[in-house]
Amino acid sequence: MVRMKWLQEAAVLVCGLLAAGAGAQDFPNKPVTLIVPYGSGATDTQYRKLAELASRSLGQPVIVENKPGGNGTIGPVQMARTAKPDGYTISASTVSLLRQPHLQSVNWNPLTDFTWIIGVGGYSFAVVVREDSPFKTLADMVTWAKDNPGSLTYGTPGQGSSLHLLMADLAKRAGFTAIHVPYKGGGETTTAMLGGHVMVTLNNVGSVNAQVEAKTARILSIFDAERLSHFPNVPTTKELGYDIVYSSPYGIVGPRNMPPAVVKRLHDAFKVAMEDASNKVLLDTLSLIPWYRSSEQYAKWAVPAFQTEREFIERAGLLKTQ
Known part of the structure; x- marks a missing residue:
């Protein structure tokens, strides 16, 4: 009886494996x-x-x-x-x-x-502002944020996203505080920055390419190890003095x-x-x-x-x- 039950169970297992294979x-x-x-x-x-x-x-x-x-x-x-x-x-x-x-x-x-x-x-990640922003460089942004504690607003694709953590790391190293505004994606974040709802966005470069080329947005820095061939004049965050290199x-x-x-x-x-x-x-x-x-x-x-x-x-x- 035990042997018969074992054979039946084995047959079911084999049939299941054959069905999965098929x-x-x-x-x-x-x-x-x-x-x-x-x-x-x-x-x-x-x-x-x-x-x-x-x-x-x-x-x-x-x-x-x-x-x-x-x-x-x-x-x-x-x-x-x-x-x-x-x-x-x-x-x-x-x-x-x-x-x-x-x-x-x-x-x-x-x-x-x-x-x-x-x-x-x-992804390649970047710190981005509107073209008419008073922040012409990353140093401008850091200086303003230090002079106006808790007033800098920045958008990212979400709480706990790579971009949120990158800004938190940068703020900690540079010694400033900022207000994080989370969105659901890079497109929403870009729209919020262009609409003046946030002062800065941290985004993947692909989500702001068109705006940068149309001269409605400007990249202050990127978090790659080296400059991008597409934007050779944009410095890396590391070369600006902050040892942050991150790929995703x-x-x-x-x-x-x-x-x-x-x-x-x-x-x-x-x-x-x-x-x-x-x-x-x-x-x-x-x-x-x-x-x-x-x-x-x-x-x-x-x-x-x-x-x-x-x-x-x-x-x-x-x-x-x-």
Whole structure:
């Protein structure tokens, strides 16, 4: 009797594995949903281009669904909790996934609750003002902020975002205070700065490229290790005397326990997409950088990056209390 029960359970297991394998082999046979956890801006533009190009390789549409909020974590976390690990619902991922658990108590784990599919790019971040701002340089902004404590207002794509932490770190090093105004994405932040609702925005360069070229906005500094070829006259924050260099990779994740064959199919399609000439042109236009990591490399990168984000938050004085 025990042997019969064991054989029945083994048969069910084998059938399940065969069914999963069969499902993986014909993946995808319907549209794939790609969640983008931000509104309009460079991030949304980049992922829509990748979705368009990946659709060609997959033979099925990749439909972008925007779910902003939670500093870019609501969308992917909801996916991880509710989506089947069959590859038909995946999400854009930024370092916010690795940061949020250090900022507040959460009931999810970025290292165990996601399948890390592919790393595709990285942001360049900048301090930006309107062209008619009295701040012509970063030194002007710092001096004014010191002379007018708590009066400088700055917008970012969210509480606890890379840009919020960068300004907090800069303020701490330079010795000034400022008022943070969080928004839901780079597009909203740029609009707020241009409309005079905030004096400064910290944003990815891609979200302000058009405005800078149209001479309605001006970049005071960037947080890259070196100056950008697109804006060679813009200094790095480090060369201005503040030892802050920060890059922010982004990629694609899925729910945990995805079949390896499905992960490979998605990885390969998005790798072809990121290597497409039209995507390279877009990256240059948005001042984004290519950052390819295979599924294995992306998952391995996340482990030390999780600790690095903790240290970044601690330097900014925003580490959650236990």
